[in-house]
Amino acid sequence: MATPLLPTSLVGSYAQPDWLIDRSRLAGRFPPRVRATELWRVDPEFLAQAQDDATLLAIRAQEDAGLDIITDGEIRRESYSNHFATALDGVDVDNPGVALDRSGHPNPVPRITGPIARPHPVQVDDLRFLRAHTDRTIKMTVPGPFTMSQQAQNDHYPDAEAAAMAYAVAVNAEIRDLHAAGADIVQIDEPYMQARPDAARAYGLAALNAALEGVTGTTAVHICFGYAAIIHERPEGYSFLPELAGCPVDQISIETAQSGLDLEVLSDLTDKTIILGVIDLSTPEIETAEEVAARTRRAFDRIPPGQVVLATDCGMKYLPRASAEGKMRAMSDAAQLLRAELA
Numbered sequence: 085m086a087t088p089l090l091p092t093s094l095v096g097s098y099a100q101p102d103w104l105i106d107r108s109r110l111a112g113r114f115p116p117r118v119r120a121t122e123l124w125r126v127d128p129e130f131l132a133q134a135q136d137d138a139t140l141l142a143i144r145a146q147e148d149a150g151l152d153i154i155t156d157g158e159i160r161r162e163s164y165s166n167h168f169a170t171a172l173d174g175v176d177v178d179n180p181g182v183a184l185d186r187s188g189h190p191n192p193v194p195r196i197t198g199p200i201a202r203p204h205p206v207q208v209d210d211l212r213f214l215r216a217h218t219d220r221t222i223k224m225t226v227p228g229p230f231t232m233s234q235q236a237q238n239d240h241y242p243d244a245e246a247a248a249m250a251y252a253v254a255v256n257a258e259i260r261d262l263h264a265a266g267a268d269i270v271q272i273d274e275p276y277m278q279a280r281p282d283a284a285r286a287y288g289l290a291a292l293n294a295a296l297e298g299v300t301g302t303t304a305v306h307i308c309f310g311y312a313a314i315i316h317e318r319p320e321g322y323s324f325l326p327e328l329a330g331c332p333v334d335q336i337s338i339e340t341a342q343s344g345l346d347l348e349v350l351s352d353l354t355d356k357t358i359i360l361g362v363i364d365l366s367t368p369e370i371e372t373a374e375e376v377a378a379r380t381r382r383a384f385d386r387i388p389p390g391q392v393v394l395a396t397d398c399g400m401k402y403l404p405r406a407s408a409e410g411k412m413r414a415m416s417d418a419a420q421l422l423r424a425e426l427a
Contacts, residue, residue: 095306105123109122143214153223172251173198174197183234226259263299268302276288304359343397363376
């Protein structure tokens, strides 16, 4: 289907059903970096089937809400990053290491014990499932090489930069395979670029560029302040964002709803499509379409509407499903309202 002006999209995740995952356990911990199979409510024998069913619900919920760009809701993932990171060779997830989370708390993480390598495509089957069940534009997300390097204990490479560059090779191969399998957009999630800007400048941007090398399909990068359910305080501006102006990525996903971000920063990114976070995920309260439209209009002084995608601030993973559905509808209604104004 043709994508309209001011298309709407999730950043990535949708709210997983209560019958699939133990949401109280999910909410009571930081996003897992190693496997967290205890989160699933369904017996392993039936888990893949249940995840397929829940993914279909997520696809239909997005379509029913009127979203233009559809994700698989990351339904099969325990977190945005561990699904991919624990599928790689060179990491020991059974004997994990420890690394500080972006909040400064220690967290069990994959321990790098050998060369990082992707033995097979990790998310291509998930992408094919998504492609088979919607005719709309589709997006798949992958964790970024810099973020994965920060979410691991490096016991093999000489330094974190070398680990990040090794992760970049794996991400690059995954992006190419996802585009070849039918992805319209592949988004790289790099929240740790905001959390650790000095390291991001030192080598994170180089790793991101390496992950994008030779990629011809549409790509996006998501930079955020962390899940609102876990990281409650929001700064007034990004510590790492203008640096992406020279990156070959096509789209940049940022948060503006909960933080009230000063959009002057967009003046440095006028050659990019901006995935504009206009849905506040810190509260289950559902915004009105006019509230969402007002948040979107703020960007039009910096970039033209043709370069704006309306989206959630971050993933909807921690929201109740009723709130997630209502917020998606508010976003879709806001886009309709704005399209009528601009016409």
